[in-house]
Amino acid sequence: MAASAKRRLLREFPSALIDDAGCVFIGAGVSMGAGYPSWATLLREIGDELGVRSTDVHDLSALAQWSIQESGGATRVRSVIKEQIGVDHPVPSVLETIARLPTRHIWTTNYDRLIERAFASIRRPLDVVSAASDLALRITPGATRLYKMHGSIDRLDDVVISTDDYELFRKRRGAFLPLLQAHLTSMSMLFVGLSLTDPNIRHVLSLMRESFTEAPPEHFAIVRPPQREDFDTEAEHAARLAQHKLWAKDLRRYGLVAVEIDSYDEVPDLLQEIEREVAAHRVWVSGSWPLDDAGTEAARSYETASRIGREIAKLGRTLVSGSGFLVGPASIAGFLDQMREAGTWDVERRLIARPFPQPFGKGKADKDQWTSLRQELSRLSGVVVFVGGQKPGGVADGVLEEAKLAENAGCFLLPVGATGGAAAQISAGLLGSTLVAKGANAIRPTDQELAALSEPTASPKELARIVSEILKRVGPIKG
Structure with missing residues (x-):
């Protein structure tokens, strides 16, 4: 029972x-x-003054009432409350x-x-x-x-x-x-x-x-x-x-x-x-891609993130986003498109965004602030889907940091390796690892699922379908 x-x-x-x-x-x-103190302890002194043990009184509110009657007011009772409860x-x-x-x-x-x-x-x-x-x-x-x-x-x-x-x-x-x-x-x-x-x-x-x-x-x-x-x-x-x-x-x-x-x-x-x-209802789509790279890889990451956003909406889950370049807006756009098409009106409840402040010109990113935001996003989320994760000149180290923080927070790590960048690197690190891949305590896809998500010829539609099937499997407690 x-x-x-x-x-x-x-x-x-x-x-x-x-x-x-x-x-x-x-x-x-x-x-x-x-x-x-408990009620009995709080009123112990009051009881002693009245010649009654507070532990012997079933109705302790009556003990306070007797004190008020005997003293002609509530000052004594309130003083005890202030002394005992007023401390931090x-x-x-x-x-x-x-x-x-x-x-x-x-x-x-x-x-x-x-x-x-x-x-x-x-x-x-x-x-x-x-x-x-x-x-x-x-x-x-x-x-x-x-x-x-x-x-x-x-x-x-x-x-x-x-x-x-x-x-x-x-x-x-x-x-x-x-x-x-x-x-x-x-x-x-x-x-x-x-x-x-x-x-x-x-x-x-x-x-x-x-x-x-x-x-x-x-x-x-x-x-x-x-x-x-x-x-x-x-x-x-x-x-x-x-x-x-x-x-x-x-x-x-x-x-x-x-x-x-x-x-x-x-x-x-x-x-x-x-x-x-509560976090298990929430899916964070992590990733980025340089905005000045408008090639086929960027387009593939955008469409994949958008379709994953749609799947998250279809499953009735909450989307979490740090609004990273290209991937974040794509997942949000797909999520909102699906909700509008389905006639769903609870967007303010099912979309959690923590945009990262972006430096422009000669400004520099506040790394401590970004790490703090990533920790918050990890705590809020039960599943983290990684799409892309590229920056000018190489793999986005911020997305790799997000993967590490998410793992420490006990999140389920779901990299779409076919989109390249950090997602491919995270997938390679999980493949064959000792992290649990099956059952209620799973925190990564199976090796077979990781391989399917890393298939270079898989379409964005197919990748999103596989992500959706995994999300169904690792969702909140049912039954």
Whole structure:
């Protein structure tokens, strides 16, 4: 069951992300993994002051409510939150990966700024919505929206923590609910850091149940069953494990598929697998040819790249391009022609371009910037098709660098050797190599396929057909 749930996650959620229909919900477990306290730890001092152990209280929001009642205000509770949550812990790799995923919507009940800092580190725009009034603000073009539905450390006077806050949520922060319910209706949501004991999560689940009494849409939750080392006694572990199993089954009522892991250390790897599956939908056509060479070889490379662009569009994949001389524009032109002919209107979603700044006159190329762009293109792509790769006076060393970076990133290398230049050199290096050529972990064509793609008499149409067949074989997880 665990393997089946994981496979469903890796098949369906990346597809939802590619279709702009995937969103993420960040729970308390992610913040705890970064060094922030659990709810019970956060309110330990509050409980001690009241003569109650926070670990013995099932409803921790009630503990905050009792403190407010006893002290006559929320100042003490807010001071504890500021002291414990206001510090900056290192951003975990889980959030670094999430910040790179193509999602436009992230929900969280956490107060900290880990998500904001993860996005800032890669200079990706993020609109933070931490109060109901923020929902009326115009969205920044291209930005992901972060819905901090229970408030933020930046606005302590507006956080949800006490029983009153939960009971009056609809009155004070009710504008969040229709949007959350709309996302739960129309999107696939991945819950990361879901906790059985988190009162915030119980609130969200109740909203899901309220929205769908029957046949709820399917979402995913990465959860860790209680482990023996978490408890002092075998009996305590057995009791909590039984409780967890019942809870995991109960999640189905909310449309949640529980993807169980043995350790939180597995979460970064699982999210990186999701990122790789997203990349598997993307095909980078790499290559170049001098514009002042208008001979038959240049024409052959142009037509081949154009036809490959068409095949990528037919397969429903995303085209990635660095817009190199001749080859890049050719693949884009073929890709767009096929999409127009097919009546496809999602060009902005399925074309990723990172043009290389070109020096003119006496200017010199910024090699470091080019390498950085090549690394980004390698990370974004699952397959790299090499066409041509020639510069005035010889083989384009930049295309060779792209091949090396793509190999390091785990991309599938697909050189069309018949187009000459770097593609021919890359093909020769792969032929007979020890790199895996078959199965789920293949990162190169078989020797037979490499030979067919290097056949001098093969037409651009035939070369594009072979590339298409290989792309079908090494595509995203199916079935």
